[in-house]
Amino acid sequence: MEKTLILIKPDAVEKKLIGTIIKMYEENGLTIEDMYMCVPTEEILAKHYAEHIERDFYKGLVEFMMSGKIVAVLASGENAVSLVRKINGATNPKKADPCTIRYLYGSGVQMNAVHGSAVIEDAIREIEIWFGN
Numbered sequence: 001m002e003k004t005l006i007l008i009k010p011d012a013v014e015k016k017l018i019g020t021i022i023k024m025y026e027e028n029g030l031t032i033e034d035m036y037m038c039v040p041t042e043e044i045l046a047k048h049y050a051e052h053i054e055r056d057f058y059k060g061l062v063e064f065m066m067s068g069k070i071v072a073v074l075a076s077g078e079n080a081v082s083l084v085r086k087i088n089g090a091t092n093p094k095k096a097d098p099c100t101i102r103y104l105y106g107s108g109v110q111m112n113a114v115h116g117s118a119v120i121e122d123a124i125r126e127i128e129i130w131f132g133n
């Protein structure tokens, strides 16, 4: 069964949306295999967002991600990676399809409530970062 990594970001935790968001994944057929809360360190975020380190939004993104608790979620299911991306919606909540998490609960390009691995290779790498072996 395919696995993927979800992060419920600090904006969504602050808005008390953990249960609502987890329910949306479960109702769409995904299984929650493991999860925990933490305030992420700069080190783990540097690994997770390695592809964005040179971008001008990187510093602000890391500050936002460290601004409160997040929930790291290991989910599984058929086509879990693409299914989670579909449930999450486009990066920019204003461009996301209605009924997606980001459309419903995102408040901007940065504060967009959730992260989901983009492709299977990223999922493997990100699961290793957040959950180890």
Ligand SMILES: Nc1ncnc2c1ncn2[C@@H]1O[C@H](COP(=O)(O)OP(=O)(O)OP(=O)(O)O)[C@@H](O)[C@H]1O
Residues within 6 Å of the ligand: 057, 061, 090, 091, 109, 110, 111, 112, 114, 115, 116, 117, 118
């Ligand atoms: N222009 C931007 N300004 C501020 N933050 C941004 C911008 N672009 C992306 N981000 C932040 O960086 C994250 C990763 O960007 P990416 O382009 O990989 O988007 P994504 O694949 O839709 O999101 P994610 O990887 O979190 O699921 C986004 O979810 C968002 O929080």
